[in-house]
Amino acid sequence: MNVLILTNHLNFGGVSVYAHQLAALLVRKYGAKVFIGSRGGDLETELERDGIKHIRLPLTTKCEVSPKVFVSALRLRGLVRREKIDVIHANTRVTQVLGALVSLLTRRPMVTTCHGYFKRRLGRVLMPCWGRRVIAISDQVWDHLAYDFDVPADRIDLVYNGIDPQRFVPHGAAEIAAQKQAWGVETDKKVIGHIGRLSSVKGQKYMLLAAGILRGRHPEFRWVIVGDGKEEVHLRKLIAEKKIGDIVRLCPSAGNTSLALAAMDVFVMPSLQEGLGISILEAHAQGVPVVASRVGGIPTVIEDGVTGLLVSPGDPPAIAAAVEKLLEDRSLVEAIASRAQKRVAEAFTLDSMTQKTQAVYQSVL
CATH class of the missing domain: 3.40.50.2000 (Glycogen Phosphorylase B;)
Known part of the structure; x- marks a missing residue:
C-alpha cells in the first residue's frame, strides 16, 4: 500500500508525532510506501532514517483557501499519479482542504483524522472536507464530529492515539x-x-x-x-x-x-x-x-x-x-x-x- 500523509509541519507536537510514528510503523510492519507532505520541521531528519519520504510543501498558512494550498495540490497531483498513491490521509484543517483537492484531481480516496475540536465556521460548513472516513482519536472527539458537525456515525472510526x-x-x-x-x-x-x-x-x-x-x-x-x-x-x-x-x-x-x-x-x-x-x-x-x-x-x-x-x-x-x-x-x-x-x-x-x-x-x- 502507498500512503500520502498530510500535516502542516513536522515541529514537535501531537499531530506531528502522530504522523511520524504512524508512518514509521506502516513502513516497518506493513511494508507500506509512505510519503509525508508538510512544510518541514524538527522531525524531518528522522523521516529518512525510518524509510519515509518527505515532500516539502509551502504550507506556511492557516487559511484553507490560500493560494499556497492550491499550489501544493497541483504539486501533489503529479506525486499521487507517479507513485500510485492508494490513500491520502489528512490531519489538519488546511490539509483536509488540500487533501480533498488532490483527491478530486486524482480520484484517490481521502481519510482524515480529527485530533481535537473545531469551531463551526462558515468554511467548515460549506467545505467540510472530511473524506470518505473520519478517524476520531477519543470518545469525546467522536461525539464532537457526530453532534457538532453532523458527520454520519457510520463514517466515523474511533481509533485511540497510541505510543510505543x-x-x-x-x-x-x-x-x-x-x-x-x-x-x-x-x-x-x-x-x-x-x-x-x-x-x-x-x-x-x-x-x-x-x-x-x-x-x-x-x-x-x-x-x-x-x-x-x-x-x-x-x-x-x-x-x-x-x-x-x-x-x-x-x-x-x-x-x-x-x-x-x-x-x-x-x-x-x-x-x-x-x-x-x-x-x-x-x-x-x-x-x-x-x-x-x-x-x-x-x-x-x-x-x-x-x-x-x-x-x-x-x-x-x-x-x-x-x-x-x-x-x-x-x-x-x-x-x-x-x-x-x-x-x-x-x-x-x-x-x-x-x-x-x-x-x-x-x-x-
Whole structure:
C-alpha cells in the first residue's frame, strides 16, 4: 500500500508525532510506501532514517483557501499519479482542504483524522472536507464530529492515539542528574514538569500560577516547561511579573522524551482543550504521575484518583493542590503510576493505533 500523509509541519507536537510514528510503523510492519507532505520541521531528519519520504510543501498558512494550498495540490497531483498513491490521509484543517483537492484531481480516496475540536465556521460548513472516513482519536472527539458537525456515525472510526511503550525505559541516577543540570535545576530538587507546544490553548500559564501558589510552602519545587511556540513570550512575561524565575525553567523541545520525563516527579497537563493527549500517554508509560485538566478526551485516558488526578481547566489552586497531594504521598504516586502504565499498555499502543488505521485505509479502497 502507498500512503500520502498530510500535516502542516513536522515541529514537535501531537499531530506531528502522530504522523511520524504512524508512518514509521506502516513502513516497518506493513511494508507500506509512505510519503509525508508538510512544510518541514524538527522531525524531518528522522523521516529518512525510518524509510519515509518527505515532500516539502509551502504550507506556511492557516487559511484553507490560500493560494499556497492550491499550489501544493497541483504539486501533489503529479506525486499521487507517479507513485500510485492508494490513500491520502489528512490531519489538519488546511490539509483536509488540500487533501480533498488532490483527491478530486486524482480520484484517490481521502481519510482524515480529527485530533481535537473545531469551531463551526462558515468554511467548515460549506467545505467540510472530511473524506470518505473520519478517524476520531477519543470518545469525546467522536461525539464532537457526530453532534457538532453532523458527520454520519457510520463514517466515523474511533481509533485511540497510541505510543510505543518500549521507547520509555528506566534511566540511571547519573542520566537524570545530567538532564536536571541541562535544565538549570539542582539535582536534589523535585521537578514538576510539562512537555508540549507552547500555546494558549495548552494552558501553561495556569501551571505557572500554580507554581506561584506553592512557592511559599514548597520553595524546593522546580517547575520545568519543555517546548517551543508563540506563547513563550507571554509565559516569560508572566514569570517576570510573578517573580518566580528562580523556581521556573522554560526549556527547548526535548530530544529524548523518555529521559526528560524520567527527570520529572509529576507531569502537569493544564490544557483548556485536548483531543486525547499524547504527552499524557508518554508520561504514563514512563511511570510519571499526571495532573491534568478535565477537558476533551483526557478523561478517556485518566480515571480520576485511579490513573491520575483531574482538575478543572484554568484552575491554578486545584493544580497546586493536586501536585502537593502527589508529592506528599509516595504510596499514592506508586499506585497511580503502576495502574497508568498498565492502562497504556492495554489500550493506547502505537501498534493497535496503526493496525486500526491501516484497516480504515483498506475500507476505502
